[in-house]
Amino acid sequence: MRLSRYFLPVLKENPSEAQIVSHRYMLRAGMIKQSAAGIYSWLPLGYKVLKNIEKIVHEEQIRAGHIPMLMPTLQSADLWRESGRYDDYGQEMLRISDRHGRDMLYGPTNEELITDIFRSHVGSYKDLPLTLYHIQWKFRDEIRPRFGVMRGREFLMKDGYNFDLTKEDALHAYNRHLVSYLRSYERMGLQAIPMRADGGPIGGDYTHEFLVLAETGESEVFYDSEITDLKFGNREIDYDSVEQCQAVLEEFTSRYARTDETHDEALFAQVPEERRRVARGIEVGQIFYFGTKYSEPMGATVVNEKQERVPVHMGSHGIGVSRLVGAIIEASHDDKGIIWPEGVTPFHVGIVNLKQGDAEADAACEALYKSFTALGLEPLYDDRSERAGAKFATMDLIGLPWRITVGPRGLKNGVVELTCRRTGESEELAPEMAVEKVAGIYAGL
Amino acid sequence: MRLSRYFLPVLKENPSEAQIVSHRYMLRAGMIKQSAAGIYSWLPLGYKVLKNIEKIVHEEQIRAGHIPMLMPTLQSADLWRESGRYDDYGQEMLRISDRHGRDMLYGPTNEELITDIFRSHVGSYKDLPLTLYHIQWKFRDEIRPRFGVMRGREFLMKDGYNFDLTKEDALHAYNRHLVSYLRSYERMGLQAIPMRADGGPIGGDYTHEFLVLAETGESEVFYDSEITDLKFGNREIDYDSVEQCQAVLEEFTSRYARTDETHDEALFAQVPEERRRVARGIEVGQIFYFGTKYSEPMGATVVNEKQERVPVHMGSHGIGVSRLVGAIIEASHDDKGIIWPEGVTPFHVGIVNLKQGDAEADAACEALYKSFTALGLEPLYDDRSERAGAKFATMDLIGLPWRITVGPRGLKNGVVELTCRRTGESEELAPEMAVEKVAGIYAGL
Numbered sequence: 001m002r003l004s005r006y007f008l009p010v011l012k013e014n015p016s017e018a019q020i021v022s023h024r025y026m027l028r029a030g031m032i033k034q035s036a037a038g039i040y041s042w043l044p045l046g047y048k049v050l051k052n053i054e055k056i057v058h059e060e061q062i063r064a065g066h067i068p069m070l071m072p073t074l075q076s077a078d079l080w081r082e083s084g085r086y087d088d089y090g091q092e093m094l095r096i097s098d099r100h101g102r103d104m105l106y107g108p109t110n111e112e113l114i115t116d117i118f119r120s121h122v123g124s125y126k127d128l129p130l131t132l133y134h135i136q137w138k139f140r141d142e143i144r145p146r147f148g149v150m151r152g153r154e155f156l157m158k159d160g161y162n163f164d165l166t167k168e169d170a171l172h173a174y175n176r177h178l179v180s181y182l183r184s185y186e187r188m189g190l191q192a193i194p195m196r197a198d199g200g201p202i203g204g205d206y207t208h209e210f211l212v213l214a215e216t217g218e219s220e221v222f223y224d225s226e227i228t229d230l231k232f233g234n235r236e237i238d239y240d241s242v243e244q245c246q247a248v249l250e251e252f253t254s255r256y257a258r259t260d261e262t263h264d265e266a267l268f269a270q271v272p273e274e275r276r277r278v279a280r281g282i283e284v285g286q287i288f289y290f291g292t293k294y295s296e297p298m299g300a301t302v303v304n305e306k307q308e309r310v311p312v313h314m315g316s317h318g319i320g321v322s323r324l325v326g327a328i329i330e331a332s333h334d335d336k337g338i339i340w341p342e343g344v345t346p347f348h349v350g351i352v353n354l355k356q357g358d359a360e361a362d363a364a365c366e367a368l369y370k371s372f373t374a375l376g377l378e379p380l381y382d383d384r385s386e387r388a389g390a391k392f393a394t395m396d397l398i399g400l401p402w403r404i405t406v407g408p409r410g411l412k413n414g415v416v417e418l419t420c421r422r423t424g425e426s427e428e429l430a431p432e433m434a435v436e437k438v439a440g441i442y443a444g445l
Numbered sequence: 446m447r448l449s450r451y452f453l454p455v456l457k458e459n460p461s462e463a464q465i466v467s468h469r470y471m472l473r474a475g476m477i478k479q480s481a482a483g484i485y486s487w488l489p490l491g492y493k494v495l496k497n498i499e500k501i502v503h504e505e506q507i508r509a510g511h512i513p514m515l516m517p518t519l520q521s522a523d524l525w526r527e528s529g530r531y532d533d534y535g536q537e538m539l540r541i542s543d544r545h546g547r548d549m550l551y552g553p554t555n556e557e558l559i560t561d562i563f564r565s566h567v568g569s570y571k572d573l574p575l576t577l578y579h580i581q582w583k584f585r586d587e588i589r590p591r592f593g594v595m596r597g598r599e600f601l602m603k604d605g606y607n608f609d610l611t612k613e614d615a616l617h618a619y620n621r622h623l624v625s626y627l628r629s630y631e632r633m634g635l636q637a638i639p640m641r642a643d644g645g646p647i648g649g650d651y652t653h654e655f656l657v658l659a660e661t662g663e664s665e666v667f668y669d670s671e672i673t674d675l676k677f678g679n680r681e682i683d684y685d686s687v688e689q690c691q692a693v694l695e696e697f698t699s700r701y702a703r704t705d706e707t708h709d710e711a712l713f714a715q716v717p718e719e720r721r722r723v724a725r726g727i728e729v730g731q732i733f734y735f736g737t738k739y740s741e742p743m744g745a746t747v748v749n750e751k752q753e754r755v756p757v758h759m760g761s762h763g764i765g766v767s768r769l770v771g772a773i774i775e776a777s778h779d780d781k782g783i784i785w786p787e788g789v790t791p792f793h794v795g796i797v798n799l800k801q802g803d804a805e806a807d808a809a810c811e812a813l814y815k816s817f818t819a820l821g822l823e824p825l826y827d828d829r830s831e832r833a834g835a836k837f838a839t840m841d842l843i844g845l846p847w848r849i850t851v852g853p854r855g856l857k858n859g860v861v862e863l864t865c866r867r868t869g870e871s872e873e874l875a876p877e878m879a880v881e882k883v884a885g886i887y888a889g890l
Binding site: 099 | 450451452478485486492510515517519524536537539541544551561567572577582584598599608694848
């Protein structure tokens with residue numbers, strides 16, 4: 001993309017309404033614009049990051065054998081009356097009346113709807129195991145929406161639901177989700193620690209939250225520092241293997257890690273003192289096993305091998321897709337702006353032309369642009385007639401991990417400058433070597 | 446995908462509520478499930494088709510130089526009061542009151558919101574031309590939703606908005622949209638004819654609708670039969686070229702083609718009688734140029750080269766993404782089921798194992814499955830222990846364009862059977878030749 005043809009409305013000033021760094025940078029980098037309290041438009045740059053995160057989530061869910069579908073945003077109140085949650089949910093549920101006066105709601109979650117789909121179509125244990133998921137916009141009418149997309153009212157979430165014949169099978173589904181979530185977050189450049197959590201309104205006595213450590217996190221977290229050394233890495237996993245998934249669960253959850261909601265001082269005291277950490281974290285996902293909590297009242301049953309009709313064991317599993325955009329920024333930025341991990345960056349590399357209009361510099365930039373595009377990488381080429389300082393400031397603010405600077409002086413010596421956003425380190429390279437180096441980094445993801 | 450692990454709840458009976466063929470087949474093929482009047486869940490098979498259509502729309506919009514973003518589903522009523530449309534829109538607008546009693550609405554379209562984004566961030570003619578678009582769920586509270594996804598209440602639409610300094614530039618944007626729409630529909634296997642249309646509530650004195658001919662179409666259409674011979678084909682086009690885009694507009698709109706709303710008997714009579722056609726059509730898209738209708742009242746202005754502040758010229762351009770799923774089925778089916786065009790099919794090829802459990806047949810199917818997957822194609826392998834007739838009926842119903850049938854008898858002669866869904870023609874081929882033939886068809890798309 002050429003910046004002269006893009007829509008990137010960066011702001012020079014810090015917007016006064018933004019209290020945390022991700023909100024501030026998302027506004028300043030032209031990623032979002034608030035259209036109503038807690039409701040945002042995703043401007044082109046923000047949209048690209050959102051889609052990159054969504055893509056990783058899809059790929060990892062499909063890899064785990066989970067099946068994508070899509071439920072609508074609006075739901076009938078009747079289903080929620082059946083589960084008993086319509087009255088329980090309180091004012092965070094946006095209740096709507098249609099032109100015929102029928103009670104509807106903007107779905108804050110989808111246990112009822114998916115259970116209804118299941119019971120309408122599945123009747124035999126032979127159709128199990130089954131895990132369906134979708135990525136859809138949801139709404140929670142927060143009384144005080146704030147922190148930008150971190151606590152908005154309309155938000156994008158992946159929610160998945162497993163249906164299994166037995167508790168044992170459902171716990172395998174739980175473990176599969178845990179593994180797929182670890183992989184997903186790592187691909188986004190995040191370390192998200194699974195912490196024992198509280199069931200809340202969805203219910204469930206077996207649940208973990210995934211927390212990203214960040215000073216601005218809404219939760220206080222307590223953990224054994226050994227946990228931050230764990231990496232999922234590139235290991236191969238067979239998602240059908242109960243043992244392999246269970247082993248990952250044990251590896252990543254056996255050490256102490258809890259939020260303030262479930263924190264237990266006595267247990268924490270058993271962690272060697274030098275490994276005890278108290279910090280803050282941002283919740284970016286949660287997995288639940290809740291057994292027959294919805295299947296029983298809603299009649300989601302199957303006939304088992306003995307011809308008995310039994311309620312299925314279910315769980316639900318969520319990833320906060322739009323919230324992750326903010327969480328990644330909270331975890332990865334400096335005082336100049338955002339630092340995107342390569343896995344989610346909106347453009348793979350920035351090209352800064354120090355002397356727009358100089359025939360040699362323009363040609364070199366165009367050649368770089370074509371080389372990257374031919375390799376399937378997306379460059380953002382700042383082809384505006386701005387001074388170098390303004391171009392650098394924009395690139396630093398929007399946080400592309402790699403920048404190539406092209407100017408007449410370097411070109412005389414046959415080089416361009418390749419700069420890493422995270423370290424700030426630069427090196428001079430022949431243009432084709434710079435392309436090769438950047439391409440190699442992305443090929444290794 | 447192995448069918449034994451998929452969620453494909455096909456129905457044997459015709460659902461009584463479905464009046465038109467696309468609705469009937471979408472329910473029977475397990476593509477959708479109604480969750481409330483005019484509101485559907487997209488089951489896995491339907492979701493895949495929806496995503497394929499969405500992908501084509503994205504690719505063609507980006508090719509035309511239009512920039513993707515995403516606006517929220519819920520909007521504040523204030524913006525609609527500013528344009529004067531809040532009261533005009535009538536009961537089809539779903540009005541919502543949040544917990545603080547603020548007036549909101551579920552967006553039926555986004556002229557106000559995009560104009561607000563534009564005026565907040567763009568001030569100079571140098572930032573033009575600009576075309577932003579998004580693909581998002583919208584809601585129209587139809588009094589009598591019917592025909593499945595063809596006239597649902599919650600529906601997925603691509604809507605794009607161009608901002609230009611002059612009427613001339615805006616008409617070029619209009620033409621770019623026309624060209625990109627022609628390409629999009631052709632890639633979906635559809636012939637959609639641009640017809641002179643009526644502005645309706647969006648306004649605009651320059652507008653075309655795109656109609657797909659189908660007996661169940663909601664509009665009566667009148668056209669010169671020469672129009673159906675026109676193909677966009679694989680021609681290269683420079684979207685920046687005013688002349689090239691204008692030439693396509695003229696080629697595709699110079700012959701008589703109108704819906705009942707704009708039909709003119711006198712003009713139609715000038716078409717040679719043997720070329721006059723009266724038929725029915727389904728609207729799958731519409732483009733508008735509406736000048737300064739929104740930019741003037743909402744103050745969306747730029748400073749031009751003479752330092753004068755002028756309102757921008759705008760247009761809006763929509764494609765009915767979820768509606769297209771139904772429209773494609775209306776245009777492409779037979780009495781056995783759907784016939785997907787290769788461009789949108791949910792799976793590229795079906796593999797039917799005539800004797801599940803037979804070692805040789807199982808191995809041959811697995812080998813085909815792996816070959817297709819390795820080529821980046823998605824097979825649907827019916828690995829269930831069902832009789833052949835039931836497997837064929839399912840494949841015919843869900844409409845995959847190509848089917849490979851594998852049985853012990855053929856394998857003895859070293860062949861499998863490759864069947865074209867559309868023609869019903871079969872040929873016996875060595876398995877690797879069948880893979881090569883199918884791969885060749887998709888490579889040519």
